[in-house]
Structures are given as C-alpha cells and as structure tokens.
Amino acid sequence: MNLTLLMYLIPSLIMFGCGVYGFLTRKNMIAIMISLELMLNSIDINFVVFNRYLFHGQMEGMFFTLFAIAIAAAETALALAIIINVFRIAKDVDINKINKLKF
Amino acid sequence: MPLSYTIAVIAIPLLMFLFLGLVGVKMNKKVTGVLGVCGMLITTILAYGVALTYFFGTGEGQMVDGVRKAVTVFNPDWLSFSDQLVVRMGIMLDPIAAMMLVVICTVSLMVHLYSLGYMCDHHGNAEKGFQRYYAFLALFTFSMLGLVVATNLFQIFIFFEMVGVSSYLLIGFYYTSPAAIHASKKAFIVTRLADLFFLVGILILSFYTQTFDFFGNDVNGIMGMLDDPQASLAQAGTTTFMGCSAMAWALTFIFIGGAGKSAMYPLHIWLPDAMEGPTPVSALIHAATMVVAGVYLVARLFPLYVLVQGAMDIICVVGAFTAFYAAAIACVQSDIKRALAFSTISQIAFMMTSLAVSSANGQLIEIHGGYGLGYMASMFHLFTHAMFKALLFLCAGAIIHAVHSNENDKMHGLHKYMPITSIAFLIGCLAIAGIPPFAGFWSKDEILVAAYEKGLGWGLWMSMVAGMTAFYMFRIYFLIFHWKKHEIHTEHAPADQPWTMTLPLIILATISIVAGFVPAANLVTWDGAPLHTQLNWTVACSSVLIACVGIGLAFKMYYKENALPERMANSCRGLWTAAYKRFYMDELYQFITHKVIFQGICKPIAKFDRAIIDGFFNMLAQVTNQTSFGIRKLQSGSIQSYVYFYLIGALLLAGITMACVLL
C-alpha cells in the first residue's frame, strides 16, 4: 500500500468541510474563528502536500504555508482583540446580536 | 370748454385715489374728506362743462347736419394683441357718454358730500377707515367715468372689472362684519361670472370684426361695419353655431355680462346683499351708477342688437320678468335698504325692457315718424332714476343714521322728527311712482309708450309693474314716516342730520322735481338725431291712474296702524313668505355653489389630486423603496449568510465547470 497524494488530501478535505460547517453554524464568534483556523489549516496541508508530491525539488508550498501561518497568527490575534473589545461593549459574543453598527 | 377736458374729468378721480390711498392714510381724516369733496367738485364742474359743450356746442365736430356724432377725444394704444386687434384706452363722447358723465358726477359729488356727515358718529368723529373710504369712492368714480367714455368694447370690459372691484371693496368696507365680507364676495363672484360671458362675447365678436373700437379713428370701428355688407360683421351674422349666428351668440353673451352688473334675473342675487355696504355707497354704486352699466352696455351696442332680434327678445323677456319679480319682492321686504334694492332691480329692468322694445323683427319700431323711442326713454329713465333713487337711498341713509337700524319696525312715525328727510323721501317716492310733474313720470311714460307700441301685452305688463312700484314705494314711505308713533330706542331722539347730509337731499330732491323737463328726446337718441315726441295722453293718463291706485292702496293699508296688512299676508301666507324669502333664489345659489360646486366638484378634485395623482407618484417612490428594502435583506451584515451565498455561487461555478469538463 502506498501513501498517495489523494490519501493526504482526504483528511484535509474533511477538515475543510468541518471548518465550513462550523463557520456556518456556530454563533459564538470565537467558535467561528476556530472554524476558520480549521479551514486555514486544511489549506496549509494542501500546499505542503502538493509541494511535497509534485514539486519536491522546490519549496514554494512550504514557504507559502510558513507565511500563511504567520498571517493566520496575526489575523487571529487581531480578530480576538476585536472580539474581546466587542464583548466589553456589548457583553456578548453572539454574532447575531452584534448588530449595533448596522443601519 | 374744449372736449379734451374730459381727460381731466377722468384723471382727477384717479389722482385722488392714488393720493388718498397712498398719502391720505397718514393725514387727518376730515382733511382727506374735504379734499375728496373738493376734487369731486372740480371733476363735476368740468364734467358739466364738457357735457354742455358736447350737447350745445358745435365746434369739435359733434354736430354734423343736425346729427350728434361721437367724438373721439383721444385714443392711444394700450395693448396690442396683433396688428389689427389693439386695445386702446381712449375717451369718446357721444350723447349717452356725455349724459352719463353728468349723472355719475352729480351723484358722486352728492355722495362725497353726504359721506362727510354719514361716515361720522353722533359726536362728529370720523369712522375708522375714513380715508380709505374716500380713496375707494374716488377709485369707483374713476372706473365708472372710464367705463362710460370708453372708445372700445375691451375698454368697457376693463372698466367693468374695475367698477366690480371698487364695488367689492366698498361693500366690504366694514370688513370685520361677516355679512359684509360675504356680500362683497358674492357681489364680486356673481358679476365675475357674468363678466366671463361678456369676455367670451367679446372674443367671438372681435374674431369677426378684428377690432374692438366702436368708431375707429384709423380703422373702421364696429359701428362703421354696420352699413357695409361686405364687412366681416356680416359674416358673423351668417356663421352659425348650434342654430344661431355667431353674432347672436356674441351679443347674448355680452348681454349676460351686462345683466350681471345690472342685476337682471337670475343674476340679481348679489344686489340686495350688497346693501351691507355703507348707505352712501349703495346710493352711488348700487342704485345710480354701476348697476346701470349693463343698460349702458346694451345701449352702447344698440345698433348691433337691433340687427339680431333673438338677442333683443331675450333682453325683453328677461327685463320684463325681472321688473315684475323684483317689484313683487319689494312689496314685502321689511328692511328699508333691501326694499330699495329690489326697487332698483325693478327699475333697471324697466330700462332694459325699454331698450329691447324699440325693435321688432330686426327693425326699429316707428313712432310718430321717429325711431328708437325705447332707447331714448331708457336713457332718460336712467338719468332720472339715478337722481331720485340716489335721493331715496340718501334719505334712507339719513334715517338709518338716526335710528341705527335698517328694519321698518324700528322706524315708524318719523315724519315729526325728520321733516326735511320726510319731504325729500316723499318727493323721491312721487318721482318713482310716476306722478307728474316729477321726473319719473316723464321717463316712465316714454317707456310705457314704447312698450305699448311693441305690443299691447308688453304695455299692460309694464303698466302693472309701474302700479306695483307706486304701491311698494308708498308702503315704505308710510311705514317709515307714519304708521304709528315712534318709539324712541336710543337716548337721542331721531332728528334731521347735519347740513352735509341734508344739503345733498335738498339738491337731489330739486333735481328730481325738474329733471323731467330736460329735453332728452333732443339730446340722447340712438342715432344722434333729435327725436320728435309728444305726450301720449292715453298712456299718460292711464299710468297716472294706475300709480294713484297703487298709492291709494298703500295709503289705506299703511298710513295708520291697522291689521289689514297682516290679514292680507295671512290670506296667502305661502306666497307672502316666498316673496319675503325672495323666492328662494339665494338658497338655490347656495345649494349650487356649496353643495354642487364646492362639495361636488372642488373637494373630489382635491381628493383625486392627493389620492390618485400624487398617490401614483408616491406609489412609484414606495415601490422603489420597498424593492430597495427587499434587496437590502441580502446585504444583511450577517457573515454566515454571506458565506452561504458564497458557497452557493462557488459550488454552482464548480459544478458548471465540472459538468463542462466531465461531460
């Protein structure tokens, strides 16, 4: 039995699907962020896997993942800062109840 | 005196109006009044001079071969509609214009003078708005003078409007009283409605004649076209619309215009209400001058009316009916001014009828070898009536001023207290009743002669109305001055008024006595040529007899307090009430204007505008708005729903791509 490209893509795909499901159904903004991380992570895996299998002499995929991790970290930090700030004002992190800025 | 002085006759009242209106309000009241009287005095002297020059002078082309011609003193363009159709503002003198100058100025002067006393309270203090009152009087005098000297039909229309407005302003002089406001509004709107017809008539007529002028100076006037069969007027006579010639329509419409001003049935309803104005105003405008403007208008176009017998017949019937109708109402009125107002309507109708009975079958009726006796009689009656009716109104004013009421039952037995007024009123009554040698006899007699000449029926009808006239006038006289002893309601006993008020009475009474001897037949005739008349003894005797019967009846019923009038009223209560309520014409108008026009037309239109027209545009906006709100739901701000949309789109795209690739 060989570990083919497909075999690595399937967990990644399921992880992405879970991310989508979570993003769509969760109400808690932090939970949504967590789902987002799942999706990001699955994409990272894809990059790495494709790099490893198809372009093993090069390192673009790896670097892309590297940067993606960095940016994800930044993004999460910022998003969580905002969420906490919103929580301070609205006393809630339910995405449907944060609508004071809406027209 | 040169005829061009007429310009001054017109201009002085105008200047007085502007001066009193703009500057006068800041001045002392008495001073403005005296100024007004002085201005009017000068105007009157000039007007007399001009009229005498016109009638008896020969210098300025007014007499050609023994026929009086119209003299156009001056006629500048005022408003050019097109190259031919030009409205001019000019001055034209002909017999009736000259006569009207005299009438208007005389009565106006008397009223100016009289008002000095009338418009003050018992302590001699002038009323509020005294200056305004004199300004309006001057405006009215100007408008009326402008009307009578008009050189063209449009100028008459213009001054018709002007006198209408002056009348509106003067009726509404006491502008805090709801009745006065209502009356002034009614007067204006009714006459405006009539003027609408007048305007349409002018439009029709001028379309064919291509001129408004009566006697053109450079182009041929309307009158100049009469003899020329090729002229466009003849075309107007042949062009037909709904079975009548354009000419007949035009003239009928113009008559309706005149009927509005002259209070012919059914447009008479404004005149009795107009008595809400100050009494001198009623004397000037609503008895002597403005209300005869309609008669004057028909007389002015008399040669045209003669051509169209249909229009003449309408005038004749309307006039004769109105004369009777108004006389019948006058017999039962209890308000002295209203009774006099109906008397005025009746007398004006006399004049109208008189004009109309001059012709039959499109030809003037020949009487004693002369033509147009009715025309002459009408103008003569206009003259005498102005004098004695002004006298009666001024007397009424004096009485009202003394007892502070318009109602008969507040008066009674005043002869003892106000002898001068009583005698003046008696003279007026005798004049209007047609007792020789007072003025009314001579003019009314000519009218009756003309009516009998037209047909026995017309003559009898008019004689009957003349009898009724004598009755109701003496009814008023006896009720006011005799009937029973006066009950003093105020602390002052009623008395003759100050000289400013009695002097006009005396002057007018004198005129009423002697005016009948004015040789009107030589002076005011339709073609300017002197008319030979002689007293028709049959008609004269019978009319005096009828008048005496009327007076006798009135004496029997009203000289001493008795139950006879009450019994008679009770014997035909329905008729009496109907007459007292003026045969419910006001209620009919009220119904038409309020229920039909206001509630039935205006309100639905306004609702339609708001609901349907505006609603439609609002609906457009609403639909746009609703659509926007509908679309806005898509832009909810909820990330999760965006993701759904995104996913749907992405999956669709992917599905389509795959379908394309795989299949």
Place this chain on the structure above:
Amino acid sequence: MESLGNIIMYFVIALAIIVFSVLTVTSRKILRSATYLLFVLFATAALYFQLDYAFLGAVQIAVYAGGIVVLFVFSILLTQKPGEDAKPLDSHHRWLGLLAAVAGIAVCAVALFSYTQFCGQQLPDMADPDIAQIGHFLLSTDKFGYLLPFEAVSVLLLACIIGGVVIARRR
C-alpha cells in the same frame, strides 16, 4: 512501498485529524472546541513531520499550537462565563450547514477523484530541507528568494501588534 510504520502513522494522523476536526465544530463547550483544535493542529504538525518538513512542523507547533490556541483559550476565558454552553442548534440550521459542508466536500471529492493522474502519485524521495537553506531563501532576493514577502509579513505583524494594542486597550 512505504514502511508499515509510516502507513500506520498516517492512519493515526488522518484519523486524529478527522475525528478532532468533527469534534471541534460539534462540541458545545467552547473550551473543548479549542482543545480539540489544538489536537488537530498537533496532528497537522505530525503530518508535516511525516512529509519531511520538520521546520514547518516545528513552526506549526510553536506558532499555531503554542501561540494561537493559547490566544483562543485566553479570549474564551475572558468572554465566557464558566459552565455556559452554546445552545443546541435548531435542526434546520444544522442541516443547512451540514448540507453546505457535504456539498462542498462532495464537489471537491468528485474533482479529486476525476484527476487520477496525480492523485495516485507516489511519495518521491526528498532530503529534509535544512534550516540554513530555508533561512537563505527567506532572506534572499534571488529567483526563489522571499525577502519581499518576509518584510511584508513583518510589517503586517507590526501593524497587527499595534492594532491589537489599540483595539484591546481599555479606554
């Protein structure tokens, strides 16, 4: 032919990823979600190690598992009262989400399975890229140099730090 250890390792990792991913999004206790996420991230790191990207795996553990998850845990603790669970989902929401996720997976799966020419690719041999090489690439401006993105990310991180401070600062 892979070594059996590798294959077993793969299945363990794949199972962990799948199970913990599902648990992450279905758990009603948010703190547990974060923990499951941590496991997923560890599994991912393991995957990287298996694929010979040791540095990447290290970064994954250090930044993701070590940094981000801790951030999550802190913010959860700051915003959540103890014992407060997420409300159970109403069924149409769940089914809608499930449908969307499954549809997405299905489309991708169809795509994957229809491109068999590379999906069946064997794992080629590759030397683990050494750190020096990575460092060299990161800071070079050659064809495969990543200096510009590197600097961009550093600026981004700076902006992010400032932003985080500004936003979270108590006023």
Place this chain on the structure above:
Amino acid sequence: MEIFNNILIYFVIVPLLTLLGLALCSNKGIGAIRAVAVAGATVLVALAGYLVYLFLQARGAGDTSEMILRSEVMWYAPLNVKLALGVDGVSVVMILLSAFIVFAGVFASWKMNPLPKQFFLWFYLLSTGVFGFFISIDLFTMFMFYEVALIPMYLLIGVWGSGNKNYSAMKLTLMLMGGSAFLMLGIIGIYFHSSADGNWTMNILEIAQNDAIPHQWQMWLFPLTFIGFGVLGAMFPFHTWSPDGHASAPTAVSMLHAGVLMKLGGYGCFRIAIYLMPFAAQQLGWIFLTLTGISIVYGAFSACVQTDLKYINAYSSVSHCGMVLFAILMFNTTAMTGAVLQMLSHGLMTALFFALIGMIYGRTHTRDIRDMGGMMQIMPYLGVGYVIAGLASLGLPGLSGFVAEMTIFVGSYMHSDVFHRVLTIAATCSIVITAVYILRVVGKLLFGEVQNEHHRELTDASWEERLSTATLILAVAIIGCFPNFFVNIISDSFLPIVGALENAARAAGMM
C-alpha cells in the same frame, strides 16, 4: 477673452462673484452677508435694466436678427459643445424678471435663520443656474445651467424649509430630476439629428436653421423634451411636486422657484421643444393642449378647498402655469406673447404672494386659514399687499394678471376650429374660479374678526419686508398699466418660432 466683452456673461459672473464674496464672509457677520447679498442683487437688477436698454437700442437701430449679443466659446470640441450666448426679447424680459425676484428674495430672507451665509450661498448658486439658462442658446449649456438651478433646491428646502420638509424636498428633486432625465434623452436625440451632414451641433439657432430632425424622430423627441420641461412647468399630471414643495420651502425659495424656476419650464418648452421640432409640435400639440387645459381648471378647482395658504398658492400656480403652456401650444404670436406676459405676471405675483405668506407665517406660525382672521386690522400693510396680489391673480385690470390672461384668451380664440375654442372657453372659466378661491382666502385671512387673541400683538411689516413687497407690487402694476412696452419687446421674438411652425404645417399639408 473676447467673451468677457459680452454683457451677458456677467449675469453668470455676478452671482458667482457674490458666491465668492459670501464664502469670504464669516458665519457670524450677518451684516456683511446681507451687504454682499444685496449688492449682488442690486448689480443684477442694474445689469438687467441695462440689458433691456441695449436690447431696445439694438431693435431701434434696425437690428432684426433673431438673437442679439451673440458670442461663442468652444468648450469641448469633439462634441461641438460651446458656451453660446445670445438673447431675444423673451430672454431679456425673463432676465429682468429673475433679477427682480432675486432682489426681492434677498430682502424677503433678511432674517434667515439658521446659517444665513450658507442659505445665501445656495440661493445665489440657484440664481446662477437661472440666469445661465436664460442667456445660453446651446443645448448642453442650457441643460447644465438647468441642473445647476435644480440641485440647490433640494438643500434649500431640506435644510431651511418647514413642515414635512424632507419628504417635500425629496419629492420635488426626484420629480424634477425625472423630468430632466426625459429632457436629457431628448437633447441627446436632438443632437444626433441636428444636422443632415453629420456636423452635429448643440446650438439652437443652427439646429433650427438646419431643420434636419427627421419627422419620425420628432415624434419621439418632442414629447420627451416637452414633458421634461413640462414637469418643471407644473403640467398636469406632473404637478404634484409643486404643492408639497412650495409648502415646505422657505419664503425666498418659494419666490424664486415659483417666480423664476417654473418659468424655465415654459421657456424651454417653446425654445427647445416647439422651435426645434415644429412638425411634431403640430402633430402632437393637441395632447398637451388638453393636458394644460385640464391643468388650468383642475388647479383652480383644487385651490378652492385648500386651507393652507401655500397650498392655495401652489395650486393657483398650477393653474396659472398651465395657462402659460396652454398659450404656448396655441402656436400664434399673440397667444405666445400672452404666455410670456403670463410668465412675467405669474412670476412677480406669485413671488409677492409667497413673500407675504412667508411674512405672515413668520409672525403667526401657522398657515392654516382657519386659524387666522382679521389680519387686516393687525398688519394693514401686509393685508393690503395680499389683497393687491390677490387682485393681480384674479386679473384686475391695471395689474399684470389681466393683460396676460386677456392676451392669451384673445390669441387662443384666433383658432377657428371647435377644439381650440372649446378649450379656450374652458380656460376662460378659470377667471371665475380664481376669483372664488382668492376672495375666499382674502375673506377668511384678512377680513372678519381676529380669531386668535395672541395675534393682536403681532407687528406689521418691517422696512426690508416693505421694500421687498413694494418692489414686486410696483413691477406688477407697471406691467399692468403699460403692457405695450413689454409686448413690443416680446412679440417679435416669436416670429421665427411661428414661422417654423407654419412651415412645418405647410410641409405636412395641414394648411
């Protein structure tokens, strides 16, 4: 530049300079703001007077060209868009009218509050548009100035208005913008058919000269342009912006809007719609004639039952402006001259009305005639002014309304067919209805007993209010007393238009 030798350009430059001057004033310095505004208005009146003098001189010297004081500057060569200036008699009197209204408007908004500076800024921007429209003979420039005149209206009503001002401002702007959308389509259409040989032009005179718009296109473009301007001229059924807009607008804006802006509609109708597309005008005129005939009577009837002073006047404006379009569609010199007289008359008279209503409203804080009464005793000056305005409106000889209406009626009656005559007679009926609603409001508002005892303490007009109204009353009286002066200026201007119409009729075999 050569164009600065033309006096006409200064009708745009002066308001713009005034704008600049106002912009330099400080917000607090009300005295300086007033001074600048008055100075601008005075210069405009003087310029307008001088323009009339120039015009009379040119005509007196035998200059019979259609437009005088022509000059052109190329703006955008690829589309042949020019700043083309020129005036004929109609433009001259319209400019005079606008100058008068601006002058009176400045005094009527003397105590404007809040933000007087900004108010006058927008006010003068509006004036710029109005004057620019009347002096230009290039379609593009006209349209541009037209829009410049419309937009400030939104802010002027929305910010300084009263009552339901947001709704009104929005409605007015949207409906007028809808009209200009039609208009722009029409103008583009005209442009692309302006010449047979492809040398397209925006210049009205050249387009009329070329007479190249195909008949089937005219049938589309005429309604577009006519409705486009007709909306502004309050033609039934596009008039509904007028009552709401006027009711909410501040005094000076109502004055300028009813007094001048609505005239842009009538002016555009004959200058663009009829002049450039005479064939379609002849063919389709009857439709619009019926609509305007309805406007006249409908507006008058609607005015009879209103209780808000401004609504009464707005509906009266619908009636009177209907008269303008009605007369224009009669296609003869007399009626069209009457239309311009009516524009003048209605402009001055309605401005007077709105000025007086604004002054009364400013004192009583109500415009409902049921709540007022006996104003004549309290404020005789304003009362007399109102009566004069009313009399002008119902057509008293000696005031402007009469000459205008009579010229229109006589001109309209010159048509010998039944359709035109019936409409004419229907239109004449409005003089009675006008009398009814004017006298109704005069009776209720001015006469009678004082309804509200608080009103007894109100004061009569102040000096600037007296000046504002006296200017307008004087102008109304001058037109009414010496109409021939204006008729002589105006009537020749219609010869080319009537000529074009007759040619079109002859070409279509209608004559």
